Amino acid sequence: MRFGVLGPLMVWADDGRPLAVAETKVRALLADLLIHAPRPVPAEILIEDLWGDEPPRNAAAVLQARVSQLRGALGDRGLVVRRAGGYQVVVEWLDAAQFERLAAAARAASELTARADLLDEALGLWRGPVLEGLDFAVPYAARLEELRLALIEERAEVRLALGRAVELGALVEAHPFRERLLALHLRALDRAGRRHEALTAFDGFRVRLAEELGVDPGPELRELHLAMVRQEPARTNLPAPLTRLVGRDGAVRRVGDLLGRARLVTLAGPGGVGKTRLALAAANGLAHSAPDGVWLVELAAARTAADLTRSISATLGIRDDIPLTDALRDKRTLLLLDNCEQVIDDVAELARTLLGAAPGLRILATSRQPLGLPGEARFDVEPLSEPAAVELFAERAAVEPGDLVAEICRRLDCLPLALELAAPRVRALGLEELARRLDDRFATLSPEIRGLPARQRTLRAVIDWSWELLSEAERTALRRLSIFAGGCTLEAAEAVGVGAEELARLADRSLVVVGAGPRYLLLQSIGAYAREKLADSGEESRIRDLHHAYFVGLAVRAEPEVRGARQREWLARLDAEAADFGLVHDARLADALAWYRHLRGRLVEARDALAASGGDRAWLAGMSTALGEPPDTVATGGVRASWFAVHVRWAYGDFAANLRRIEQVLERARQEGDAWTRAAALATRSHLAMALGDLAASRADGEHALAAFTELGDRWGQLEAADSLAMLAEIGGDYDQAAKLREEGLEHAEELGLWPAVAFRLAALGRVALLTGDLGRARTLHERAVQLATRQSYRSALEFSEVGLGMVARRQGRLDEAETRLRRWLSWLDDVKGLAGTAFLLAELGFVAEQRGDAATATRLQLQGLAAAEATADPRAVALAKEGLAGARSLAGETEEATRLLAEAQALRASVGAPLPPGERGDVNRILARLDAHRHPEGERRRKSAGA
CATH class of the missing domain: 1.10.10 (Arc Repressor Mutant, subunit A)
Structure with a gap:
């Protein structure tokens, strides 16, 4: 579990999900414990921090209650422990601790790039002000904030040393008297060719310092100012950007690094991806390393080698009678050659000549294809990441980011130019209408943006330019x-x-x-x-x-x-x-992909494709059943499709009839020499034998199926066969073996991306946890299974998982929740003729009524459940129904009848080697205690009196 204080208080589960700690005082308690971690915090300090001068009556008890709430919010994982006179939180990972570790590592790093990366990682942990609004956290927050500012300054130093761009303007405004920060800001402006801005910023600082504090700038700032005054103006023609560059900080840094190692770097990418803007940002950051200038040469209008030479000479101010090789021979210059693609061969030849003649020259080119020269470093400019695209679009369109903005960005490939073209349309169309009209993106994005070259004013023009080449x-x-x-x-x-x-x-x-x-x-x-x-x-x-x-x-x-x-x-x-x-709408394809789509949980897609193309009726019937649609009959088709149609409904209807159907499939598979279907049918028959109480036959089929699937190399088949063996271990009381097999199956299913199998196995692991009394883990596993089954539209997996949550709720005393979760599946099970599930649900609902003290309802439900259980011919189901009915009878005072029913249930369980699980013993123990109270009322009164 991970904790965050570098911003609003956050808790993340092991899988990255945020966990809610909702109550204000509980959040404050956690924050206080984290601030002091790993040291314990005395109770009196916690009380003072949480309530100040107005502690509650019986403050120690109230604090203890808050601690209990916190433990519950953290999943009762033993992370909040009692220590001599106070409490301690066991912290597995805390962002503030990680921040300080990274800071120390950065300061110890001898290599500048490594130091920059560590500083980026450390500062990237910050999400906002530390624990804002908590008075007791102010000193802690102030210390971390000071360290953050120091690291920002250190990162700026490193970035400047590496020739990278640095932007500190907003931070300088927030901390106007921090001289080191201002000095770095002035150096960054100067190196980017913005010396006038740097000098103006220094003058403003000097005046403010005199007026507000009555002092002069320190010696470092004065020396820096003097050095800037004495230098020549920066030599560059790079235009100042009109808008902020979004989402390209890492790319700017990598391009700068490439230009430190290679003298020719080409930014390649599709039209509209932002090559020019990235090149300008990278070149701006390298002004200090090119004392003879950083020059942008726009080549979009060039058509010949002569055009190319004239453009460069004109930009550099070189007379046309002086060869470029002579003019650049002794210069340390960076040329930015923009839009090379339409004269790519001429640019390549000229670049080869110039780089050979001028050892101090570096060339940064943008093109829709590389120049193809030896020593060229190619940097592929990709579309923005989705978060960066959303940020750019939201900023340009002046809207709040959200799902619809993200959809628009995805449909526009996260291309910066397309986003820039689309953003102005929001004012006239709104987000929803803009998204709808993107089906005809070229018409929708046809209005021009002023200030762009003609080839970039519409999305169609951008692609036309590439097509013509x-x-x-x-x-x-x-x-x-x-x-x-x-x-x-x-x-x-x-x-x-x-x-x-x-x-x-x-x-x-x-x-x-x-x-x-x-x-x-x-x-x-x-x-x-x-x-x-x-x-x-x-x-x-x-x-x-x-x-x-x-x-x-x-x-x-x-x-x-x-x-x-x-x-x-x-x-x-x-x-x-x-x-x-x-x-592709074709029955051959629909049939061939049916099993694949089932494995991937794309059941609706499979059903619709089969229905639309006239695919195998057995595949179609099976997919409909898996989606929870009750089939009228079991359709027949190809042998594998016929197996599938029986497999997905083995737990519904008449078990004996289903067994006959799977026997028919097994015989067909043998006759056709289909080893896979034979193994699959054995696995299904293993489930049916278990449901009918023939555990020995179930084990034999399961083991044979596992061996066959192992030989075939089918991982799905192996985990399906192992599932029967896990259930048999569970029935026999070997919960360690059951859990081991379930966990192995879950691992295989996740590895292969078999999401329906994952959902079932999560819920099955939850059942093992429930049977062993670990209700917290059982709830977590069933909740995960519900989420996954819902996404897959897999009704049987969803039913199994939801019922598991109902079982957990009943055992934790949340009877209303239990009844709601259990009852919603009764009608569906009735539709699909799921007698085994119906019997189980009626038993559980009967126990709910019994725990409420409603003998009449409990009796009615348990009698209905007993009838359904007897129809399944499963001794375990009948045993559970008899235990439930015993509870109802005991509530009505029918002690002899209840005792008889419990004895019959015990005998049934023994007959098939299925002992009462520890997790189910609570029901029987409750019934036995009630029977004992009926037989010995005086003892019961004495116990109640003693308890009072």
Whole structure:
């Protein structure tokens, strides 16, 4: 568990989820304990800090109650402990402690880059003012704030030493008399070519210091001011930015680092990604290291080598009769060559010549493709991260960030130019209408932004510029690639007539993004543009047919692979193709992907695809059942689909009939030589044998299925077969073995991303925790299972998990919650003929009524439950129903009947080797105590009197 005080008080669970500590005094208590951690805090200090001069009556008891609340909020994990005269919090991780550790490590680091990284990490932990509003925390907060300011100053020193940009203006305004901070600010302005601003800032500081404090600036500031006055003006033509650069701090730093190691750095990326703005920011930060100037040369209008030479000479003020090589030979200059793509060969040749002649020259180029020279360092400028894109759009559009803003940013590929073009439209359209109109993004983003080059004033113009630079073969390839909804592999690209050479050239021109695999993707805006070109080309129908044929073939090839030793590899491959599979409506594809979609929890997608394409009826029936839709009959189809239709409903309806159906599937699998389906049918039969009380047969089938799946290499099958063995261990009272098997299954399911299996196994682990009396862990596990099952729309997993929460609530005395959670599933179980589940729910609801003292309701529910249990033929279910009925009878004073029922239940459990679990013994113990009280009323009165 992690704690945060560098901002509002925060608590995070092990999986990163924030935990709520809602009550004000409890939050203050936790804050006080964290401030002093790892030392214990005396109770009297806690009382004084929490209540000041107005402590409550019986303050020690009230404090103890607050401690109990805090323990509950932290999950009763033993993190708040009593120590001699006070309390202590056991801190696994505290952001303030980590902040101080990183500060110490940074100060000890000898290498500047490492020190900068450590300082960035330390300062990145801050979320706001420390524990604002808590008076007792003021000294603690002041110490940390002073350390934060010192580290900011140290980071600025390091960044300046590394030639990186530094922005301290806002901090100087907040701390106007901090001279070291001001000195760093002045140095940063001067190095960025903003000496006039630096001198003005010094003059303002000097006047303010004299007027408010009656003193002069210190010697360091005076010497810095004098040095700036004596220097020549900075040599640069870089324009001052009109807006703040968002989300690029790390990129600016990395580009600066590259220019420290390489003399030619090219920023490559698609149009509108922000190459020029990033280059300007990086160049600004390097002004100090280029004493002969940092010069921007705009090449968008250049068309020939002569244009290129004239542009550079004019920018540098060199006469046209002086060769550039002579003018730059002895200079330490940084040239920023912007928009090189349309004269890429000429730029490459000139760069080679100049770098060879002028050893002090460095070139920073922006282009939609690299120059391709030896020694060139390529930096791929990518779209903004989603948080940075949201920040940029919200700032430019003057709106609050939120889900709709994030959706707009995603649909615009988080491209800075697209966001800049979209933001002004919010005033006229509003966010919702803007999002809706992005289906036609080129029309929506057509209004021009003044001050931009013509090629960047609309989104279409940006992409037109790239399109015009392509060869005919590259244009053909780009429009064909637009047929893919989720990117493609080389194999898929070749299937629609795009070769490796064209892919490589488009990637070099930043029109195709190369991902892991490799996988080739188009940004959404480029894809939309290319699809328009495909529609105009006359070949769209043919390309769509090729796409359809390829993905049907891929699905058919994948079907056996997701059941074998290469399961993990093929699941990942199919995941990557999910968007394109969704475009293909074909029964062959729907059938082939049915099992994959089930494993991934995409049940609605599977059902709808099967229904729309006329796929195998057994697959369709099985998916409908998994979604909680009661099937009229068990449909038959292919052997695997037929197995699936029985497997997902084995717990519903007539167990004996389901057993007959699975026997039929097993025989078909044997006849067809289908080893996988035979193993799967054995696993299902193991569940059914257990439900019918034949534990020996269940174990035999489970072990055979596990061996078969292990031989086949199917991890899903292994965890499914092991699930039966875990349940048998649970029934036999071996809870350690049950937990071990469940945890191994959960690990395998999470590793493969089998989310329905994960949900079931989380809930199953919760059941083990419940049976062993660990109710806190049981609740946590069932809650996680509910969240996951809800996301998957998996009704049976959701029912199993919700019922588990109801069981926990009943055992913790929250009877209203228990009844609500349990009762909501009765009608659904009745619809799907889930007799076993119905019997169990009625028993639990009967116990709720009994614990409330309602004998009549308890009797009615338990009698209904007993009838349902007897219909299942499961001795364990009948035993539970008899125990429940015994409770109802004992409440009505029918001691002999209740005693008889308990004895019958015990005999039934013994007959199948299923002892009463510790977690269920509480019900029987309560009933036995009530029976004892009926038999010995005098003893009961004496006990009550003694307790009083």
